[in-house]
Amino acid sequence: MYYSLLSSSICIPLAVSLQPKTTWTSTKFNNEKKVGSCTGVPRNFNMEKLQSGYLFPEIGMRESEHTQKYPHARLIRLGIGDTTEPIPDIITSAMAEHVYALSTVKGYRGYGAEQGNMELRMAIAETFYRDLGVKGNEVFVSDGAQCDISRLQLLLGSNVSMAVQDPSFPAYIDCGVIVGRAGNYQEKTGTYDNIVYMKCGPENNFFPDLSTTSRTDIIFFCSPNNPTGYAASRQQLQQLVDFAKANGSMIIYDSAYAAYVTDDSPRSIFEIPGAKEVAIEISSFSKFAGFTGVRLGWTVVPEELLYSNGFPVMKDYNRIVCTCFNGASSVAQAGGLACLSKEGYRALTTVVDYYMGNAEILVDAFSSLGLKAYGGKNAPYVWVHFPGKSSWDVFNEILEKTHIVTIPGIGFGPGGEGYVRVSGFGHRERILEASMRLKNLYK
Amino acid sequence: MYYSLLSSSICIPLAVSLQPKTTWTSTKFNNEKKVGSCTGVPRNFNMEKLQSGYLFPEIGMRESEHTQKYPHARLIRLGIGDTTEPIPDIITSAMAEHVYALSTVKGYRGYGAEQGNMELRMAIAETFYRDLGVKGNEVFVSDGAQCDISRLQLLLGSNVSMAVQDPSFPAYIDCGVIVGRAGNYQEKTGTYDNIVYMKCGPENNFFPDLSTTSRTDIIFFCSPNNPTGYAASRQQLQQLVDFAKANGSMIIYDSAYAAYVTDDSPRSIFEIPGAKEVAIEISSFSKFAGFTGVRLGWTVVPEELLYSNGFPVMKDYNRIVCTCFNGASSVAQAGGLACLSKEGYRALTTVVDYYMGNAEILVDAFSSLGLKAYGGKNAPYVWVHFPGKSSWDVFNEILEKTHIVTIPGIGFGPGGEGYVRVSGFGHRERILEASMRLKNLYK
Numbered sequence: 001m002y003y004s005l006l007s008s009s010i011c012i013p014l015a016v017s018l019q020p021k022t023t024w025t026s027t028k029f030n031n032e033k034k035v036g037s038c039t040g041v042p043r044n045f046n047m048e049k050l051q052s053g054y055l056f057p058e059i060g061m062r063e064s065e066h067t068q069k070y071p072h073a074r075l076i077r078l079g080i081g082d083t084t085e086p087i088p089d090i091i092t093s094a095m096a097e098h099v100y101a102l103s104t105v106k107g108y109r110g111y112g113a114e115q116g117n118m119e120l121r122m123a124i125a126e127t128f129y130r131d132l133g134v135k136g137n138e139v140f141v142s143d144g145a146q147c148d149i150s151r152l153q154l155l156l157g158s159n160v161s162m163a164v165q166d167p168s169f170p171a172y173i174d175c176g177v178i179v180g181r182a183g184n185y186q187e188k189t190g191t192y193d194n195i196v197y198m199k200c201g202p203e204n205n206f207f208p209d210l211s212t213t214s215r216t217d218i219i220f221f222c223s224p225n226n227p228t229g230y231a232a233s234r235q236q237l238q239q240l241v242d243f244a245k246a247n248g249s250m251i252i253y254d255s256a257y258a259a260y261v262t263d264d265s266p267r268s269i270f271e272i273p274g275a276k277e278v279a280i281e282i283s284s285f286s287k288f289a290g291f292t293g294v295r296l297g298w299t300v301v302p303e304e305l306l307y308s309n310g311f312p313v314m315k316d317y318n319r320i321v322c323t324c325f326n327g328a329s330s331v332a333q334a335g336g337l338a339c340l341s342k343e344g345y346r347a348l349t350t351v352v353d354y355y356m357g358n359a360e361i362l363v364d365a366f367s368s369l370g371l372k373a374y375g376g377k378n379a380p381y382v383w384v385h386f387p388g389k390s391s392w393d394v395f396n397e398i399l400e401k402t403h404i405v406t407i408p409g410i411g412f413g414p415g416g417e418g419y420v421r422v423s424g425f426g427h428r429e430r431i432l433e434a435s436m437r438l439k440n441l442y443k
Numbered sequence: 444m445y446y447s448l449l450s451s452s453i454c455i456p457l458a459v460s461l462q463p464k465t466t467w468t469s470t471k472f473n474n475e476k477k478v479g480s481c482t483g484v485p486r487n488f489n490m491e492k493l494q495s496g497y498l499f500p501e502i503g504m505r506e507s508e509h510t511q512k513y514p515h516a517r518l519i520r521l522g523i524g525d526t527t528e529p530i531p532d533i534i535t536s537a538m539a540e541h542v543y544a545l546s547t548v549k550g551y552r553g554y555g556a557e558q559g560n561m562e563l564r565m566a567i568a569e570t571f572y573r574d575l576g577v578k579g580n581e582v583f584v585s586d587g588a589q590c591d592i593s594r595l596q597l598l599l600g601s602n603v604s605m606a607v608q609d610p611s612f613p614a615y616i617d618c619g620v621i622v623g624r625a626g627n628y629q630e631k632t633g634t635y636d637n638i639v640y641m642k643c644g645p646e647n648n649f650f651p652d653l654s655t656t657s658r659t660d661i662i663f664f665c666s667p668n669n670p671t672g673y674a675a676s677r678q679q680l681q682q683l684v685d686f687a688k689a690n691g692s693m694i695i696y697d698s699a700y701a702a703y704v705t706d707d708s709p710r711s712i713f714e715i716p717g718a719k720e721v722a723i724e725i726s727s728f729s730k731f732a733g734f735t736g737v738r739l740g741w742t743v744v745p746e747e748l749l750y751s752n753g754f755p756v757m758k759d760y761n762r763i764v765c766t767c768f769n770g771a772s773s774v775a776q777a778g779g780l781a782c783l784s785k786e787g788y789r790a791l792t793t794v795v796d797y798y799m800g801n802a803e804i805l806v807d808a809f810s811s812l813g814l815k816a817y818g819g820k821n822a823p824y825v826w827v828h829f830p831g832k833s834s835w836d837v838f839n840e841i842l843e844k845t846h847i848v849t850i851p852g853i854g855f856g857p858g859g860e861g862y863v864r865v866s867g868f869g870h871r872e873r874i875l876e877a878s879m880r881l882k883n884l885y886k
Contacts, residue, residue: 037720040691041660043750044600047759050766057557057765082553092546095774102737103535110735110868114500141506143772144584150767154597154621157487178597202818214726217484248483277480293552293773294545295586296786306488322500322807323493323617324593329586329772330736331538425553 026092046180049192055170055411056080062395063405066429070403076434078362079405081381081423082224083290085354087335088347091289094338095331102330109330114322116141116298117333123340126297128258128283132270134300138314140321143328144297145256145284145388146171152252152280152299153179155313155320160217163196165208167227167412167419169254172220190414199415202385215247221269222254224261226420227412228383229359229375232264237272243259248308251279256297257379259288259352265344265378278300280313287380287425289339289348296332355380358431359424365420369442380424383409387418390391394420402437407426450767489623492635498854499523500614501625502744505622505838513846519877521805524669524824524866526733528797529776531790534732537781538774545773552773557765559584559741560776566783567741571701571726575713577743581757583764584779587740589614589626590729595695595723595742596622598756598763603660606639608651610670610855610862612697616664633857642858645817645828648667649673653682664712665697667704670855671826672802672863675706680715687721691751694722699740700822702731702795705712708821719745723756728775730823730868732782732791739775798823801874802867808878809865811883823867830861837863845880 059079067075087164101107115121115137122136142148149171158180164172173195176182183194191197196216221240222233232240244251253269263265269279284297301314338344359376366373372385383406386394391408398404398420407423409416424431449465502522510518544550548712558564558580565579587592592614603624607615616638619625624639634640639659641651649671664683667674675683696712704710712722727740744757781787804821809816809827817826829837834851841847841863852859867874 016677023847030530037688037747038722038749038751038753039660039687039693041599041603041693043752043754043759044598045602046600047598047762050762080554084551084553086547087545088552089546089586092542095542099535099538099774099778100532102733103532104529105870108527108529108733110527110733111523112736134525144769146769147767150597154593155486155487155490157489158601158623159488160484171766178763178766180601218483229531244482245480247483250482258844278482290545290551290553293555293770295769296773304480306481308481308483309480309486311486316486319490319493320621323614323621326587326589327736327739329738329775331774332772427548 033262034124037319039302044425046178049177049182049185050174051185054056055407058411059405059407062399066399066403066405073403074433076402076404076426076430076437078423078426078434079261079407079426081287083287083292085290085351085425087290087294088344090341090344091335091338091345095294095335096234096333098331099203112327112330112333114325114327116320117330117337120333120337120340121298123337126422127340127345129268129270129300132268133276134270134302138300138302140299140301141328142299142325142331143295143332144286145254145282147255147325148174148282148297148299149252150178151320151324152282152317153181154324155317156218157181161194161196161216163198163213163216164220164224164413165200165222166197166415167200167409168220169222169226170412173413181232190410197413197415200228200230201415202372205304206374207232207239213243213248217249219249219251220254221251222256222377223265224257226254226257226379227381227407227409227416227419229377229379229381230383231261231263231378234264234266236269237266237269241269241272241278245274249278250305250313251275253279253281254283255281256284257284257287259348260356260380261378262356263378270300270418276304278305280305285336285339288352289336290351291332291335294332294335296328296336321343355427358426358428361431361435362424362438365438368439376424382422382424384420384422385418386420389418391417391420398441401441402434404434404437456737456754458702463835466576489621492615492620492625492628494628496692498850501854502848502850505842509846509848516846517876518844519847519869519880520872521866521869521877522850524730524868526730526735527869528733528871530733530737531787531794533784533787533790534544534778534781538737538778541774541777542689555770555773555776557768557770558761559771560773560780560851563776563780564741566780570783570788572711572713572743575711576719577713577745579743579769581743583742583744584771584776585740585742585768586738586775587729588697590768591725591742592695592697593618593621594763594767595725595760596624597767598760604639605661605663605858606641606656606659606862607663607856608665608668609640609858610643611663612669613855614666616856633853640856640858643668643671643673644858645815649817650675650679650682653686656686658692659808660692662687662692662694663697664694666708667700667822669697669700669822670824670850670852670859672820672822673826674704674706674821677707677714680709680712681770684715684718686711688717692721693748693756694718696722696724697726698724699727700730701726702791702822703799704821705799708822711810713743713745719747721748723748728779728782731795733794734775734778737775737778739771739779779860780867797871798867798880801871804874804878805865805867805881808881811882819867825865825867827863827865828861829863832861834860834863835876841881844884845877847877
């Protein structure tokens with residue numbers, strides 16, 4: 001049978017009847033040009049709650065506008081944290097070898113395991129979690145940390161509460177909004193009603209005051225932090241794990257920048273005793289191996305992590321991976337394995353050091369202006385404070401005066417107001433050029 | 444502040460107080476071994492509604508059990524539709540070239556556009572949708588059709604109704620369950636309350652009787668169909684589009700097997716006039732180019748497709764892609780572009796023909812047993828009817844007697860009962876061997 005539906009939306013059925021082929025005509029949606037007839041499918045109300053565009057494409061658009069305005073300016077992109085240095089030969093050779101094998105009867109492989117190649121899972125466990133008790137079957141290889149964030153949100157569903165560091169990487173909140181967990185957005189505060197924002201700034205050594213933090217089911221925690229560049233200390237992470245245990249919370253720990261830690265801050269939440277009972281860890285080859293375009297990451301879901309009814313989280317995550325994902329590219333996985341060989345790993349350390357050298361140059365440049373520049377020590381990001389200023393104003397000022405793209409701190413949450421994030425990813429000569437331009441910012 | 448929570452689940456707080464460090468202890472969950480203390484995080488009730496394991500890993504497990512039982516049997520895998528033939532050199536060379544460039548200062552590239560490389564998007568539009576009015580910006584490149592199904596489910600949310608062909612590829616339903624749209628599962632019928640099952644079998648020429656089909660917001664439709672191997676005719680698809688228009692429904696059309704169409708059945712829903720106002724199309728390089736492990740697919744979301752309030756679906760899908768995904772591997776995309784070159788495309792046609800030759804051999808084998816074998820003409824799948832038998836029984840019987848893995852039809856929905864799906868992907872000599880064994884099935 002055919003149904004007609006009388007919608008309460010702005011799409012008006014031309015004829016309402018029980019006959020087939022009733023059609024709809026649309027009135028304009030805001031300033032959209034009408035391009036077709038409306039369906040009767042309601043827009044997902046969670047999507048409606050998302051604020052404007054996702055941050056990084058937004059920055060990209062502003063970049064383009066600037067380039068059109070100043071076609072001859074030599075733009076320096078220190079906004080989006082995108083790797084720029086070549087991938088060591090030993091790693092690309094391994095990928096090429098894998099690719100060539102796909103053209104042979106003997107070397108061709110089709111579907112791999114959804115969870116990733118076991119050799120790679122074991123190598124990840126051995127390289128990043130040696131002596132921490134993480135097993136290969138707890139490592140789920142993926143196409144990147146951002147995708148895993150969304151799969152974890154899908155896993156946990158709409159019926160749980162969540163906390164984030166403020167400022168924080170925007171995908172935690174945005175994916176939380178999409179799965180319907182965020183509540184309404186408050187224009188005035190720039191926050192969602194059902195999300196707990198854990199303020200992290202110099203006033204609390206970039207670690208939230210847990211004594212005033214409400215309990216939530218999920219706590220997103222990124223260390224070394226994007227955007228602040230701050231790595232939590234062992235003592236701070238122990239507090240976090242204790243807090244989660246006391247509250248029956250689950251930590252989703254993002255360690256995508258762990259390779260950049262230079263002091264003795266933990267590189268994994270699993271360095272903290274008891275963490276396997278309360279934490280999931282997301283990580284990535286993107287920033288560590290220049291795999292931003294190759295796409296490879298992983299998530300550790302410990303066997304010990306249980307829902308309130310005793311069901312293992314790992315089993316449900318495995319189901320998500322098998323149902324909603326089909327494994328990372330086998331080529332990327334072959335590259336990942338080469339990254340974890342002795343020679344591959346050593347070569348990558350050199351690249352990591354190079355970016356950290358860049359970050360140091362940027363810290364110096366901002367410091368020379370009398371500004372407080374945080375980060376740059378355990379992460380390639382510099383988090384610069386412009387007290388009393390709007391971060392979009394600062395973003396615009398820097399772009400106008402120096403043709404350098406940064407990211408306004410407010411893009412990472414209300415706690416980022418007054419800051420900009422400056423990325424240390426870039427060719428050295430460009431970073432030196434940026435440093436020179438920045439030193440003249442106020443001249 | 445720290446909260447304690449008194450859970451109604453089977454996890455029992457040892458001490459209930461307002462003090463920190465309250466701990467939980469778990470009782471056993473079913474037969475699970477207790478491996479840790481419970482968190483207070485409730486299991487996503489949508490995940491609880493999923494029935495047993497996802498079909499394909501389940502088949503994999505049964506395979507392993509069989510291999511352990513008969514370690515010397517030469518197993519032939521015609522279950523999971525996994526490509527087996529080498530990828531033509533011209534395509535792997537292009538991927539290797541891309542990979543080597545990543546080791547050079549000049550050729551290194553980091554993040555690509557989340558929606559995919561524009562050159563590839565244009566090539567997809569030009570190759571698969573020539574004269575159908577699909578533009579490059581309507582093509583979203585991805586890591587595969589299965590992943591896109593889950594992203595589309597996330598896009599549309601829990602507040603819409605859906606229909607599927609019965610039988611159908613299980614990810615449509617399972618992802619629908621995960622986003623909370625399916626309602627309760629009925630053991631007796633093998634169906635979810637809120638999903639409309641559109642029976643497709645020989646009795647209706649594998650096309651649903653739309654005059655008795657209830658309206659839903661979303662209609663998943665796969666053609667050439669997995670598992671039945673049937674490609675809908677132009678007239679049938681015109682009916683489907685008319686039905687969707689009349690009801691204000693949205694079709695999610697899965698054309699992952701379009702390259703296998705040998706007659707004049709449409710290879711895209713957009714061959715049907717008016718489809719751009721009611722349909723999204725998902726497709727893939729997996730089966731067409733042997734990219735099951737390389738991971739590459741795409742989804743077309745036409746500009747003309749609007750929600751009931753006039754908002755363009757494409758805008759929201761773009762937001763999902765930017766927020767929950769970070770683009771397909773650049774290596775896979777380089778390979779995809781080579782697939783669409785004149786030489787690449789020609790080479791792939793040979794591989795497609797090869798698999799179709801396999802399917803023909805299998806159809807003949809089953810027909811020689813007096814069984815009705817459908818499909819195998821416009822798709823590499825053969826859908827064999829065993830009237831009155833349970834499909835798991837048939838699966839087991841074939842496995843026991845011939846050491847050939849198939850897929851029980853019931854795995855694709857209640858409409859698949861009495862059938863098994865047999866895949867034509869495989870080396871020719873293995874298919875011939877399988878054919879010989881099958882011909883002796885009842886001797």
